Amino acid sequence: MRDRSPYRRFAKGVLFYAMLAFIVVITILPFAWMVSSSFKGSEAIRTIPIRWIPEHPTLEGYRRVFNMQGFSFGRASLNSLVLAIACTVVAVGSASMAAFVFAKLPFKGSGKLFGLYLATMMIPGTVTMVPNYIILRTLGLLDTYTGLILPSLANAFGVFLMRQSMLSVNDAYMESAHLEGASLYRIFFQIMLPMVMPTLSTMVLLSFMGSWNSYLWPLIVLTSTNKQTLQVVLGNMNGMYKNNEHVLMAGAVLTILPILVVYLVSQRYVDQGISLGGLK
Amino acid sequence: MYIPNSPAKRRATAVFLAPSLIGVVGFCLLPILASAVFSVMDYDLLMPMNTMKYVGFNNFRRILTGSEFPKVLLHTLTYLAMYLPLILLTSVGEALILNRSFRGRGLFRTVTYTPVITSWVAAAVVWQWVLSGKYGLLNQMLSGIGITGPAWLNSKDWAMAGVVLAAVWKDTGYYALMVLAALKSIDPTCYEAADIDGANGVRKLTSITLPLISPTLFLLIVINIIYGLQVFDSVLIMTDGGPGGATTVFLERIYKYAFKQYKMGLASAYSWILFALILIFTVIQFGLQRKWVNYDA
Numbered sequence A: 001m002r003d004r005s006p007y008r009r010f011a012k013g014v015l016f017y018a019m020l021a022f023i024v025v026i027t028i029l030p031f032a033w034m035v036s037s038s039f040k041g042s043e044a045i046r047t048i049p050i051r052w053i054p055e056h057p058t059l060e061g062y063r064r065v066f067n068m069q070g071f072s073f074g075r076a077s078l079n080s081l082v083l084a085i086a087c088t089v090v091a092v093g094s095a096s097m098a099a100f101v102f103a104k105l106p107f108k109g110s111g112k113l114f115g116l117y118l119a120t121m122m123i124p125g126t127v128t129m130v131p132n133y134i135i136l137r138t139l140g141l142l143d144t145y146t147g148l149i150l151p152s153l154a155n156a157f158g159v160f161l162m163r164q165s166m167l168s169v170n171d172a173y174m175e176s177a178h179l180e181g182a183s184l185y186r187i188f189f190q191i192m193l194p195m196v197m198p199t200l201s202t203m204v205l206l207s208f209m210g211s212w213n214s215y216l217w218p219l220i221v222l223t224s225t226n227k228q229t230l231q232v233v234l235g236n237m238n239g240m241y242k243n244n245e246h247v248l249m250a251g252a253v254l255t256i257l258p259i260l261v262v263y264l265v266s267q268r269y270v271d272q273g274i275s276l277g278g279l280k
Numbered sequence B: 001m002y003i004p005n006s007p008a009k010r011r012a013t014a015v016f017l018a019p020s021l022i023g024v025v026g027f028c029l030l031p032i033l034a035s036a037v038f039s040v041m042d043y044d045l046l047m048p049m050n051t052m053k054y055v056g057f058n059n060f061r062r063i064l065t066g067s068e069f070p071k072v073l074l075h076t077l078t079y080l081a082m083y084l085p086l087i088l089l090t091s092v093g094e095a096l097i098l099n100r101s102f103r104g105r106g107l108f109r110t111v112t113y114t115p116v117i118t119s120w121v122a123a124a125v126v127w128q129w130v131l132s133g134k135y136g137l138l139n140q141m142l143s144g145i146g147i148t149g150p151a152w153l154n155s156k157d158w159a160m161a162g163v164v165l166a167a168v169w170k171d172t173g174y175y176a177l178m179v180l181a182a183l184k185s186i187d188p189t190c191y192e193a194a195d196i197d198g199a200n201g202v203r204k205l206t207s208i209t210l211p212l213i214s215p216t217l218f219l220l221i222v223i224n225i226i227y228g229l230q231v232f233d234s235v236l237i238m239t240d241g242g243p244g245g246a247t248t249v250f251l252e253r254i255y256k257y258a259f260k261q262y263k264m265g266l267a268s269a270y271s272w273i274l275f276a277l278i279l280i281f282t283v284i285q286f287g288l289q290r291k292w293v294n295y296d297a
Helices: A006-038 A060-066 A073-104 A110-120 A125-138 A145-153 A156-167 A171-179 A184-195 A197-213 A216-221 A230-240 A245-265 A267-275 B007-038 B058-065 B068-098 B105-117 B120-130 B137-144 B159-184 B188-196 B201-212 B214-229 B233-238 B250-259 B264-292
Strands: none
Touching: A006 A060, A006 A245, A006 B068, A006 B105, A006 B120, A006 B137, A006 B159, A060 A073, A060 A245, A073 A110, A073 A145, A073 A156, A073 A184, A073 A197, A073 A230, A073 A245, A073 B007, A110 A156, A110 B007, A125 A145, A125 A216, A125 B007, A125 B250, A125 B264, A145 A216, A145 B007, A156 A197, A156 B007, A171 A184, A184 A197, A184 B007, A197 A230, A197 A245, A197 A267, A216 A230, A230 A245, A230 B120, A230 B233, A245 A267, A245 B105, A245 B120, B007 B264, B058 B068, B058 B264, B068 B105, B068 B159, B068 B201, B068 B214, B068 B250, B105 B159, B120 B137, B120 B159, B120 B233, B159 B214, B159 B233, B188 B201, B201 B214, B214 B264, B233 B250, B250 B264
């Protein structure tokens, strides 16, 4: 009925691929610009017209990133990695344990408690940020990794997702394990967690990427330069290298690269996160 | 799951629940209460806690009657007014493309998602350079087609637009996948019926696709207004509220009151005002949704 003429069909196809190419180009150009600039010298970044392939490629930008006064980029990368892993373990661990109770070990009032958890999701992080800072200060945990990590314990959204997933696991497995004398801890680790592995992996991954990329909280809590994370250091560099964009771009490349690799390796789980209900 | 009540079960329940409960009480519920208390206090972070003084609603009055608040509100709303239509357009467009099968679809999906996984700090640093006045990528490309671009982030009129461009670039891939999930759930027989009736592509889009994905579009608008009112990382890195205070937004103000000026009471009051705004916007939208959101299908 439609597209009777082959010409029209051809034109539509061309239009479709033109749009496709347009989107891809728009998406990639800033990245390409970043990579290209990072291999240029301080003079070469200011050329008109744009020279995508540097005439005299140089690693000066990267060298300067690793030889900054007062900051250590390598140290910051390590800090980010350790903190992202720690926050992920704490956030996913506490959420799945609590979810196990809400899904499979209900007690009197557990429904109300779960409702309270859901209600906390309504309050934006903005409101809790200032008092959380003061709480950490009172506990003497400012500028410590413990202080940075502790708030990850509160993960109502994670509890909600894990509970959804755990509800669908058949009770019979766990009841028979119980009859055979397995403790609840064993049931949790050896039956429940393996059965919700897809949700668990997705949460681990998204939590890791979220911690790696987070900026405001580490910016506030960590003040010693040798404790700061990659994002905070890159943010600080932004003020220091205003006219040395090649250094900044080298820093940006080094910040993006690790998480890009993580994403490409585990893309499947990221995609699942979307279907789990709008994780960000 | 039925497991008879026993001391062992009670103990295990407590152990499983404790970490999360400590977190929710200590870093969610208690802070909410504390924030409410701080908001009616005069509290300077550099002074000892016992110098904190009750000032009633003075903090709120000071913010709401000050000359800064209307500007901050205007900037945030300007951001939303530019960002929302653009992100709806780009994410629906991208989702419509992703909903078709073509060669390289997987690659397309991966590529368009990379800005999403990039941190805001890195994205903002890169976009600052993309939007740079003379040597920036965007203005050089614009001059290629004969347009002299503005100084973007250094211009009072264009700085917020620059932030919006970066945000749309960064977020489209994420929301496109949300829209895609909705597109996939549309019953293909709807389109077959439309074909028989001789509907053209545009007609099918406006009369079938958009109404059927309206619940997702609604969700997208609600989420984006909530996030948009709290825009921060991009603004702090790209403009730091400038030039000349042209891009001050709520969270940036709260951050500066709390951690640059150490006025914790004022910052807490500001965050409650922001929360109230979020609530008002969300309630309004739920009121409006009956007019255009279609839950029948």
